[in-house]
Amino acid sequence: MTLQNIPPLCFITEAADSPSMLAQCRAAARGGAGWIQLRHKTLPDTEFAALARQIMAEIAPYDAKLLVNDRIDVAIEVGAPGLHIGQGDGDPAEIRRRIGSGMLLGLSVEEAEHIQAVPDGVDYLGVGPIYATGSKPDHAAPIGVKGFAKIASLTPLPCLAIGGVTERDAAAIKRAGGAGLAVISAISRAPDMEVATRTLLNTWREA
Ligand SMILES: Cc1ncc(COP(=O)(O)OP(=O)(O)O)c(N)n1
Numbered sequence: 001m002t003l004q005n006i007p008p009l010c011f012i013t014e015a016a017d018s019p020s021m022l023a024q025c026r027a028a029a030r031g032g033a034g035w036i037q038l039r040h041k042t043l044p045d046t047e048f049a050a051l052a053r054q055i056m057a058e059i060a061p062y063d064a065k066l067l068v069n070d071r072i073d074v075a076i077e078v079g080a081p082g083l084h085i086g087q088g089d090g091d092p093a094e095i096r097r098r099i100g101s102g103m104l105l106g107l108s109v110e111e112a113e114h115i116q117a118v119p120d121g122v123d124y125l126g127v128g129p130i131y132a133t134g135s136k137p138d139h140a141a142p143i144g145v146k147g148f149a150k151i152a153s154l155t156p157l158p159c160l161a162i163g164g165v166t167e168r169d170a171a172a173i174k175r176a177g178g179a180g181l182a183v184i185s186a187i188s189r190a191p192d193m194e195v196a197t198r199t200l201l202n203t204w205r206e207a
């Protein structure tokens with residue numbers, strides 16, 4: 001995976017039973033999301049790892065890749081293509097050493113000051129929240145599209161916009177130098193998750 005071909009849409013699971021996380025991932029992959037991030041804060045590691053393996057098998061035919069959220073050891077154990085960590089999830093340089101060179105590593109950036117501390121070995125940034133969102137109750141202060149543009153201008157790394165983002169934001173985020181969008185509810189809460197994914201992707205491509 002090179003920086004040039006990081007897909008523009010990352011779907012992140014909503015920790016819900018209905019639709020199940022597996023069904024969410026299947027629909028997002030069918031709709032064309034290139035990255036599917038498995039995020040669940042309380043599932044025991046063994047269950048999380050089993051689900052991660054199941055999702056990897058389900059989404060492989062659609063050419064989608066799994067990112068593991070937070071759990072470094074599980075990402076290594078299941079051989080995930082990628083791992084996403086935040087500001088509070090450990091030292092990214094140390095984590096890069098642990099996961100080796102083959103796994104894509106994403107890091108959250110919430111403010112411009114964080115950019116100075118992004119070490120070599122980070123492949124992309126998740127930048128936000130753009131807006132306040134109920135999907136992450138402990139989110140940082142919203143930065144808006146303007147804050148996103150400022151951060152994107154400070155780094156050569158691809159920046160995915162996250163936090164309350166919908167298809168309405170695609171054009172503005174692209175103009176602001178964004179490489180793509182990362183969403184939960186715009187897909188997980190849609191009446192048809194596959195159609196919502198396809199619409200988001202097409203809107204991004206046409207923006
Ligand atoms: C693509 C992407 N960007 C940002 C985040 C947020 O990560 P983090 O700050 O570690 O918060 P949690 O998701 O762990 O609650 C993300 N997951 N994905």
Ligand SMILES: Cc1nc(C(=O)O)sc1CCOP(=O)(O)O
Nearest residue numbers: 128129133135163164183184185
């Ligand atoms: C997981 C996550 N991280 C954020 C950040 O700002 O770092 S916002 C967020 C939740 C994104 O969900 P939705 O698309 O439903 O707003």
Ligand SMILES: [Mg+2]
Nearest residue numbers: 070085086089
């Ligand atoms: Mg995290």
